[in-house]
Amino acid sequence: MNNMLENAIVDSLKSALQTWSRPDVSKGAQEAEALRAEFVARFPLTSWPNMSVDSYALGLTTDGGTVCWWLEFKTRPVASMSGGSSSKHLVFKGSGGDWRYPKQYSNVDEAWSAVRSGFVQLFDLAAQGNFDEADSITALVGAAALRTKALYMYFPDDLVPVCSKGHLHHFLRTLGEDPSDLPTIRANRRLLAALRAIPELAALSTQELGFFLYHWADPRSTVRVVKIAPGERASEWSDCLANCYVCVGWDDVGDLSQFPTKEAFREAFREKYPYNGHESQVSRKSNELWTLMELEPGDKVIANRGVSEVLAVGTVNEVGYVWRPERQQYRHTLGVDWDTSFACTIEPARGWATTTVSKVPAALFKAITGGAGSKTPIDVPRVFLDIEEALERRGQVVVYGPPGTGKTYTARRASVWLLEGGSAEPSAADVLEADDRFEVRERQLSAGRAQSNQLWFMVANPSHWPWSNLFSDTTVDYGLGRLKRNYPNVRAGDLVIGYESTPTKRVVALARVTSEYDPDAPPELALTLEPVARVNDGITYEELQADPILALSEPARFRCQGTLFALTAVEGDRLLSLLAERDPSLTTVAAPSVQQLTRVTFHPSYTYEDFVEGFRPAQTGNGALELTLTDGIFKRVCEAAAADKDRRYVVLIDEINRGNIPKIFGELITLIESDKRGLTVRLPQSGQEFAVPSNVHLIGTMNTADRSIHLLDTALRRRFSFIELLPDSDLLEGATAGVLALDVFLDALNAKIRERVGREKQVGHAMFLRKGIPIDSAEAFAAIFRFELLPLLQEYLYEDYKELEWLLGGVIDAESERVSQLADDPETLCAELANHLGANATA
Template sequence: MNDVVNNQKEKYKDWVTENLGEKTGVWYAPYLEKLGQLLEKFGLAIGYKGNFFEYQSYSEFKDIYQQMTEQNDEDIEKFVMGRGTPHYPEKFGTTRIQFRQNYAEDEYNRGVRSKPDNLGGIPDWGVLIRSYLIFLYYAENPTLIYPKKEKKIANQEDEIDKGVNYWLISPGENSRLWEQFHNDNVIAIGWDYLGDIKNYSLKEAVERRISEQRADGVRPVHDTKAVWDFYSDIKIGDIIYVKEGIKKILARGVVTGDYYFDYEASEYKHRRTVKWLQVGKWELHQTFAQKTLTCLNNYPNFIQEIDKVMNEDFIDPKIAEVNEFQTWLSNQITDTGASLNDKTVKQKVNALKEIERHFEAAIFGESDIEQLKLLKDIVLSDDSYKKYKGVSGSSIDYYIRFIESKPTVQENENFTMDDFLSAVFIDKKELVRLISLLENKKNLILKGAPGVGKTFIAKRLAYVMMEEKDETRIHMVQFHQSYSYEDFIEGFRPKAEGDGFELKQGPFVKFARKAARDPERDYFFVIDEINRGNMSKIFGELMMLIEADKRGEQINLLYSNEKFSVPSNLYIIGMMNTADRSLALLDYALRRRFSFFEIKPAFQNETFKLYVNELNNPDVLKRIIDEIKTLNNQIVEELGTGFQIGHSYFVGDAYKVDATNRVEEVIEYEIIPQLFEYWFDDEQKVNHWAERLRGCYDGEK
């Protein structure tokens, strides 16, 4: 190689590494150096220079690029200016696939690669020539700055090819259609009643049709996204991984055809053709959500793990954890609104590694928060430890936050609308309305008298919207008169050992950050007795951020001054006891940020009646309920609807064992004392109702 060409290669390596990703220049350069020879050897293209670094000018190479890709000037301008990555035409998409396959087979035949279908580490042909075209443009325009000059640290071992999208797809429930997908060389999704998606001009039209079909009040955001992504966003040349459950991969393929609706298929009629590159069964270290279709482009470490596992490369769990933390750290926002720079990220990671070495203690992979806090105190109190002393404490704090905000994915029991209606004594129409209110407003308060099941309903409302019983995505707190901003958001709190104070994140900030790391799934923050606290004081500057149209906007927190936002996939459900006279009304500023839904006694609900009839001795309870309904009429007339006696007083396992004994306990020790509170100035009235209620079971003793 002459000096001019070699010098061009070195300049390319430096520029690409600086602007397109760490190690990218070193990775791409050897392929560009022999790309012309390889294309001719594989029968993919002829007539080009063997070493692409011999092309020295932007205009010359742009002509070459367009000959190969058939991309127009407008598309080229977009990616050169950093405004997106246009996908290639179908013909070039096919040859790009062939390039990687041929290269892998060639290395296998030469004994370099263990398997002919192991494509790990081979860059995409289109990505290679695109990177060189971008380099030439900025080399000839040195006053311009490539706009993606950031986030170089996000990918650790190798860069993923950014010219394609990476998708994770489920082949039907419990992977039941995988054999068909494999044999027919297709991927497919359901929602067949939609018909050909080409007939829909807008995504919103698809959502309306799915809503009509479901008729359950749940806004089908995730379903609509899956359908529309499958139709419009998957492109020829994209990589497809087929999953089973939450940890297994069944295959890796490449999309070879456009979307089509298969009228002849019996089910899963929305289809695309695929060429399967690897088929088997591989178990991953990480887990993924139980969704039909997921784009993995925002999770480069996950893509790398899949490819490594499929190519039987050893994955060190600790290295995987370090890489994941480093990626997370590079996305953290400082009080200036900027991300942590590469130097700071590396410094913090190295500080943690040095602490592990010096103190012979585990950090990466450690999930015990208290153990990490104890280690932090040991490090900071050790005067003999000097290296990275200035960043040791903050580095451990960042790692603690990383662990606390790490989503948990596990296989859970499904939870449907029918499951909800069989357990909760409200009608389907009311449930549909509840779901709609929460989805549109993001914040909902369930108000009602004692014993109407507000807390029980809140949790199951979260279940039905998640469509599974996932406790890891529900967090519950209870407000009280002394609850504060420092308890809820963040504040300085005494250390456990009593030596000074430390800044601690509150449960809302921790949970919101966890939800933000898992945007594909919904999270629910449940607040019991929400009107017992001083809401304006507790929420502070977050009062604005919880509004539906303010989700995602950032502000600086009061104590840490860190940027914080409330993600759109976090829903807030509050419960409000309307019978407690000691509570102040919510202020108007907070009230307009919530929808309010009154939960009423469900004595007339058919499911509740069925529950009563199935008890071993329902007659006593029926008489009591009839009397309670009459009592409630007087309560409503004199005190208001919020003071009624709720149905939850008469629900529980104890009724299934001995309904008569349990109903006596509830009347004597719960309801009658409550009536004395209601009519504290009219003891005669309370005694009258007490005798009426006792009369319902006295004769049964």
């Protein structure tokens, strides 16, 4: 770290220290230290050379727990290494009882011998103070969080309790450090050194530093918000409030921290709570309970009574999950610091009636809290981060999946989020807060000037006629002048940039053409203009000549000696953007022809001429048609992006698989590759040298019910990343239609669909959403069932009514090959489906 911190960083640290209470944190730090000491006593360094795999591995049940169980679960208050799969522990026992280990080893004994030796080497290096080599131990490659957590447990003064490489790099960047290429342990050591160089933090222990870092600059892009009912009808609320926790039932399953994996927990939950053999219900309810293990300090909890009463809003504290056997019931608890000032009555949240633990949408959380707090939790979906990573790596990505999984919905929102700054800009998530806010910003990013409107640069001599006369006279007939070749190309609706020559030598007006050039009319009546806007502080002649893009334009090359000059789309966009920067009032009329977000839909008739360039019919001044070489949408975007390298441009291609990809992209299929961005190729029709800039990204969507990803053109598959979106029943959590639990219904229905016709033809969650909100009535469900769901299933099953009856139960009359009378009544329809698929919300 540099000796001098920037003033902004120092101010930020001091501000955070003022709102951070060390005495409040000290109890959590002491408890964490006690856990760490207990771990070291149970697994001393001297035990490692002869440690058995049964003492180490996750997935085994032993007295007191294994090393990995302690690192993953028991000591989470010390430093979290949650997230990801069990493979981060290198050697573990799977839910099926089989050993899992890196593929370079032939058996578990060989794997454990290598991993154990790696740990012994790791601890020896640390004891010698040689932490720089700790990231290079071959046997421990791929286990960065595990290495870091293990080292901190034994050497707490030499590291900070942060195990995530992403978090470490975030903290270093926030401190003004460059973490590029730093592996996890070296990044951790660099962070500790940077923190120790700050006098205000000198007295803090490393555990306290960990707490402070997440208070000051939390790198998590989202804060989870859930509602948890503290007992039936909030019967346990007074106890929860007094003891700073929330409690839930399902006590027969026992202490959650005893289970080495979520899979092992679910097996035990299924045994204790079989829910009449309905696996979807088992999955739904077990997920609710396991949420207590997944919530982290800083996440938010809403305590509720019924569907419309909020008792308090709380923040998960460092205590985390605790099994409390001393309680008579509701023994699963989660440490929460409560704030009862948010107690209120809300519009009924119907989903709360059937769930103990459920997610809370950002809009509802904001309505409850009124936006209070320094960090309003806005959920940035994981898939957005996946899309961002794929674009940085490849430059283009296809989001694919079954119908109704929100592919276009996701692609649109991810595009706007990316253009607002993505993960590098915390405020980018603000645009996702509400649909109306998103839609306004999407329109702003995509609403460009009509491409058919040419932009012209027109010069007037103020000694003969000043542009100010146009605004007083409201119209003017403009005479024929130089360059005469341009006049026949002018069309009604074209935008004119008005420039005054000496002595003004500045752009002073915007105008619009209202009548086109008539070669038979008198020269003084060549064109008719109307005023659009006066320009304040317009571009001068010197600035025109100095600009790297405008210096090559017609007016600059002819030194403004003439009357009518043509501007290319890129030159016009550049000039309008400069004018709008100086005069914000012009923003609405000076829109560029290509904005940062461009959306197109591929179809069988879409061509290379539409996408890149080609000859298209255009009307001439005398009304005839002629073929004109016209730039396609992708070429225009690339030219705009090349002139605006500091900003991203996104082309969103809906239904990308419905177009003939090789034919549409042509030679550009090579240029879009990340390592070939900037390379040029000569286009065959215009003869222009063309390149795809690195700041242009392509996001495609694809419906797998129409076409499998495996049938796509091989060249496309090599050059695009692919991200799958599957049905997400969590978005329907708690939603009911009559007695039908929609999330359980969707899971059970799709399980049957996968069995018969495959995973690519599942039913998406979006079918049961309206404006992002789950339907909540039997009538709404019945309409969707009859007009959307049933026709889709009939298509999938080729009108085989015996198969439909197997899938949907009594609502199908297989003998008469029709929908049964049970479907005529919405409530009865929902009840029959609930019984057939085990999706009864009251179960």
